[in-house]
Amino acid sequence: MPRVAISIDGPTASGKSTLAQGLSQALGLAFLDTGLTYRSLAYALTRESAETLRDDLAAVLDHRPEVYRAPGADEPAQRHGIFLRGEDITGKIWDASLDDNLKSVARDPGWRQAILRLHQDVTERYGDIVVVGRDVAVTLLPDADLRIYLTASLAVRRERRRAQYRDMRDRSVTVGPATERDVENRAAVRALPKSLEIPTTYLPASAVFAAALHGLRKFSAPRPVRQGKANNS
Ligand SMILES: Nc1ncnc2c1ncn2[C@@H]1O[C@H](COP(=O)(O)OP(=O)(O)O)[C@@H](O)[C@H]1O
Ligand SMILES: Nc1ccn([C@@H]2O[C@H](COP(=O)(O)OP(=O)(O)O)[C@@H](O)[C@H]2O)c(=O)n1
Numbered sequence: 001m002p003r004v005a006i007s008i009d010g011p012t013a014s015g016k017s018t019l020a021q022g023l024s025q026a027l028g029l030a031f032l033d034t035g036l037t038y039r040s041l042a043y044a045l046t047r048e049s050a051e052t053l054r055d056d057l058a059a060v061l062d063h064r065p066e067v068y069r070a071p072g073a074d075e076p077a078q079r080h081g082i083f084l085r086g087e088d089i090t091g092k093i094w095d096a097s098l099d100d101n102l103k104s105v106a107r108d109p110g111w112r113q114a115i116l117r118l119h120q121d122v123t124e125r126y127g128d129i130v131v132v133g134r135d136v137a138v139t140l141l142p143d144a145d146l147r148i149y150l151t152a153s154l155a156v157r158r159e160r161r162r163a164q165y166r167d168m169r170d171r172s173v174t175v176g177p178a179t180e181r182d183v184e185n186r187a188a189v190r191a192l193p194k195s196l197e198i199p200t201t202y203l204p205a206s207a208v209f210a211a212a213l214h215g216l217r218k219f220s221a222p223r224p225v226r227q228g229k230a231n232n233s
Contacts, residue, residue, distance in 0.1 A: 005128070005129055007131050008130065008150065009135065009136055022205070023130050025072070029128045029129055029130045030127070031129070036082055041057075044084050062082070116139050120140065137189045137192060138189070146212070148196050150200055154175070196212070
């Protein structure tokens with residue numbers, strides 16, 4: 001049973017990875033970025049047929065999350081790594097030419113199910129964890145201690161992504177409005193207990209981090225015991 005499990009959902013460039021990295025470093029958690037698996041599969045499909053990959057995805061694709069073993073450690077004990085049949089493809093999954101494959105994978109319920117199974121293996125193996133994605137509160141971490149949903153205006157998300165990838169010409173800087181999946185996911189996260197929506201448009205990353213820690217403390221705190229009338233007399 002993990003000591004801490006935190007999910008972070010939200011649309012593109014809302015600040016999910018930034019917050020997850022801060023929390024994993026501060027609390028000594030593993031950090032699983034589920035988007036990397038979607039990207040890896042988009043890349044793997046340029047090399048192998050869907051049939052061979054679909055057969056047993058977890059045997060073919062190894063997603064190693066970033067791991068901070070000690071709270072406050074400067075450097076992770078393990079960095080994100082994605083391996084396709086043992087080959088490190090972590091640096092190959094970002095090219096904008098993979099965007100069409102990425103869309104097909106994300107839209108296919110069969111692929112989503114296979115990826116979910118792979119992520120379930122990872123979360124079971126790593127225990128204390130912060131997981132980032134577009135559906136992870138609902139699908140992957142049903143017992144999370146804190147479910148965060150990040151938002152930011154479209155203009156701000158576009159500007160963040162443009163600035164982030166300014167010197168990386170191969171990367172796609174396309175940022176669209178929240179998708180139908182994002183809208184449904186936001187409503188689903190809101191309806192769950194221990195959920196916290198953080199609108200980040202006007203918040204620096206440090207304030208988002210502080211709000212998340214505050215939420216974690218609030219939901220982890222023991223409930224105050226109500227004094228009945230008999231005890232007050
Ligand atoms: N609250 C914030 N204010 C300003 N910039 C931010 C904030 N959160 C993240 N960023 C920056 O925006 C970019 C996208 O953030 P990222 O965490 O990669 O988003 P996501 O994982 O949701 O796609 C990064 O360059 C990051 O440094
Ligand atoms: N849990 C997830 C994670 C990613 N994805 C898809 O995978 C793509 C790449 O993930 P990413 O983490 O790089 O996406 P951003 O949220 O950073 O744009 C996303 O744009 C989604 O289409 C998904 O559908 N569900």
